[in-house]
Amino acid sequence: MAQFEGVFQKSKLHPKPGGLMLQYGTAGFRAQAKHLDHIMFRMGLLATLRSKKTKSTIGVMVTASHNPEEDNGVKLIDPMGEMVAASWEDHATQLANAEQESLLTELENIIEKETIDMNEPASVYIGKDTRPSSGSLSQAVVDGVSSLGGKFHDYGLVTTPQLHYMVCCRNTNGCYGSATVEGYYQKLSHAFLQLTQNAPNRTDDQKRLVVDGANGIGALKMREMEAFLRSELQVVLSNDGSRGKLNHLCGADHVKVQQKPPEGLTMGAGERCCSFDGDADRIVYYYTDSDGRFHLQDGDKIGTLISTYLKELLTQAGLDLQIAVVQTAYANGSSTRYLEDVMKVTVCCTKTGVKHLHHAAQQYDIGVYFEANGHGTVLFSKAAQKQILELVKDPNANDEKKRAVKLLDNTINLINQTVGDAISDMLVIEAVLAIRGMSVQDWDAIYTDLPNRQFKVKVSDRCVIDTTDAERRAVTPVGLQEAIDSLVKKYKQARAFVRPSGTEDVVRVYAEADTQKGADSLAHEVSLAVYRLAGGVGDEPNWFDNINGSFEETTMKSKWVFLFVSIHIIIIFVRCLLNL
Numbered sequence: 001m002a003q004f005e006g007v008f009q010k011s012k013l014h015p016k017p018g019g020l021m022l023q024y025g026t027a028g029f030r031a032q033a034k035h036l037d038h039i040m041f042r043m044g045l046l047a048t049l050r051s052k053k054t055k056s057t058i059g060v061m062v063t064a065s066h067n068p069e070e071d072n073g074v075k076l077i078d079p080m081g082e083m084v085a086a087s088w089e090d091h092a093t094q095l096a097n098a099e100q101e102s103l104l105t106e107l108e109n110i111i112e113k114e115t116i117d118m119n120e121p122a123s124v125y126i127g128k129d130t131r132p133s134s135g136s137l138s139q140a141v142v143d144g145v146s147s148l149g150g151k152f153h154d155y156g157l158v159t160t161p162q163l164h165y166m167v168c169c170r171n172t173n174g175c176y177g178s179a180t181v182e183g184y185y186q187k188l189s190h191a192f193l194q195l196t197q198n199a200p201n202r203t204d205d206q207k208r209l210v211v212d213g214a215n216g217i218g219a220l221k222m223r224e225m226e227a228f229l230r231s232e233l234q235v236v237l238s239n240d241g242s243r244g245k246l247n248h249l250c251g252a253d254h255v256k257v258q259q260k261p262p263e264g265l266t267m268g269a270g271e272r273c274c275s276f277d278g279d280a281d282r283i284v285y286y287y288t289d290s291d292g293r294f295h296l297q298d299g300d301k302i303g304t305l306i307s308t309y310l311k312e313l314l315t316q317a318g319l320d321l322q323i324a325v326v327q328t329a330y331a332n333g334s335s336t337r338y339l340e341d342v343m344k345v346t347v348c349c350t351k352t353g354v355k356h357l358h359h360a361a362q363q364y365d366i367g368v369y370f371e372a373n374g375h376g377t378v379l380f381s382k383a384a385q386k387q388i389l390e391l392v393k394d395p396n397a398n399d400e401k402k403r404a405v406k407l408l409d410n411t412i413n414l415i416n417q418t419v420g421d422a423i424s425d426m427l428v429i430e431a432v433l434a435i436r437g438m439s440v441q442d443w444d445a446i447y448t449d450l451p452n453r454q455f456k457v458k459v460s461d462r463c464v465i466d467t468t469d470a471e472r473r474a475v476t477p478v479g480l481q482e483a484i485d486s487l488v489k490k491y492k493q494a495r496a497f498v499r500p501s502g503t504e505d506v507v508r509v510y511a512e513a514d515t516q517k518g519a520d521s522l523a524h525e526v527s528l529a530v531y532r533l534a535g536g537v538g539d540e541p542n543w544f545d546n547i548n549g550s551f552e553e554t555t556m557k558s559k560w561v562f563l564f565v566s567i568h569i570i571i572i573f574v575r576c577l578l579n580l
């Protein structure tokens with residue numbers, strides 16, 4: 001214990017509020033920022049141990065992604081830039097929840113269980129998003145690393161995928177790229193410019209893209225990157241953080257869940273637009289048509305576009321590589337049908353959370369994975385990359401083969417294979433549309449989404465809901481799945497499921513049906529079933545609140561409207577009385 005005296009003393013500066021229990025969820029810890037100082041310190045400790053164990057650099061990203069600005073969170077990044085191994089998530093939860101006096105015992109337990117040699121050096125890369133709380137929280141991470149004698153490099157403000165990229169570059173000794181923000185811009189922009197040479201006649205209009213930066217880090221980084229793209233992409237940046245609040249009525253999550261454009265964006269009819277989320281690891285595209293109808297190109301559409309493009313190139317290059325698309329239960333039924341029936345690619349479904357999709361995608365030569373919300377990337381196996389590189393160098397390849405394989409090679413360099421990356425995905429999409437001469441409308445027409453709806457329900461303990469079959473069926477509480485099954489039967493082409501969120505204290509409800517009215521009504525009925533059978537708290541789910549935005553926010557709005565109307569009625573009543 002004596003060797004940890006420094007840790008113990010430092011930990012007193014980052015005390016754990018007694019009784020506070022948090023869990024390493026879908027994407028790390030997330031909570032109100034004011035509850036996270038001790039978590040950050042402890043994740044600094046854990047990252048140092050993980051670095052000693054793996055003899056590699058580990059990443060710690062301070063962000064709460066799409067959550068409101070008042071929240072924050074932290075994710076750990078493993079040596080190849082992937083999410084931390086699942087077994088270490090348990091260590092993270094144990095360490096985070098240890099009361100002050102048992103912190104060192106918990107630390108020693110991990111060291112013993114993982115047989116960590118404490119004489120190994122440790123190196124941790126740290127990054128943060130633009131939340132007001134991120135500065136002091138990332139300092140707490142630094143304190144944790146330093147108190148265990150680890151070395152750290154603080155990248156300051158970076159997107160989550162940029163930090164994943166840095167970690168991978170470092171641990172591959174630069175093979176993946178150079179571990180600087182500039183290195184990231186250079187690698188991606190070089191590949192993008194190579195790809196767009198294959199679409200030489202694009203007009204300025206076609207190069208124009210309206211980007212909603214969610215008032216977050218993605219906007220800052222997009223500004224920095226612009227010059228590297230040499231006008232081959234002409235970004236019109238909105239919600240750049242100069243005025244609005246992070247993720248407030250904007251950003252990828254808002255657009256996907258509300259199925260409407262963000263505020264703060266001027267969209268011409270038919271114009272190609274996209275939204276990043278708060279830490280720029282997700283992207284969705286959209287446009288409004290001449291009738292003002294909103295069309296969303298979500299993660300499913302992105303996955304379809306990219307896999308179609310890659311499949312075509314594989315055929316042209318004569319490469320026999322297996323391509324698969326990984327989705328979650330949130331994937332629109334139409335996308336799955338299109339991929340399986342028309343494109344004839346393998347589709348597999350995993351639990352929500354990139355770590356699950358990533359691992360599934362690693363099983364294939366080329367694994368394209370996208371969550372419906374726009375979080376995803378493409379993984380190329382080592383063997384696939386080798387075959388592609390060999391063909392690039394093959395002097396006997398004919399022109400068609402040469403072109404296809406060169407495109408594949410540049411696409412590999414443009415994709416951030418460590419994790420979903422809004423900037424990298426955006427450049428891939430822009431390149432694919434340019435090369436294939438497709439407009440956003442052509443892309444939209446590949447298949448038509450089934451109308452769908454997502455709701456949130458507050459319950460006293462969301463862990464009462466346990467699921468199976470990649471979260472498509474609820475095992476507990478008793479009777480819930482039966483209730484969902486009988487509700488689904490009332491609608492055509494319908495499907496619905498519920499699961500506890502891993503990032504917010506809510507139960508998520510998803511429904512799709514042949515009409516929007518049907519999807520809305522099914523989602524509402526399932527929400528009521530959750531509320532009644534899974535311990536709902538507060539008012540019963542209200543269809544109007546759910547449809548019209550974040551439910552806390554609209555509940556507040558409706559309260560204000562109610563107060564305003566009541567005051568007016570009273571005034572009118574008093575006036576009438578006075579006139580009498």
Ligand SMILES: CC(=O)N[C@H]1[C@@H](OP(=O)(O)O)O[C@H](CO)[C@@H](O)[C@@H]1O
Nearest residue numbers: 026027353354371373501502503504
């Ligand atoms: C339905 C949905 O969009 N869920 C999101 C959300 O997870 P939840 O566990 O549903 O809160 O945040 C995750 C992290 O960003 C993301 O991976 C996931 O797809």
Ligand SMILES: [Mg+2]
Nearest residue numbers: 065277279281
């Ligand atoms: Mg995110």
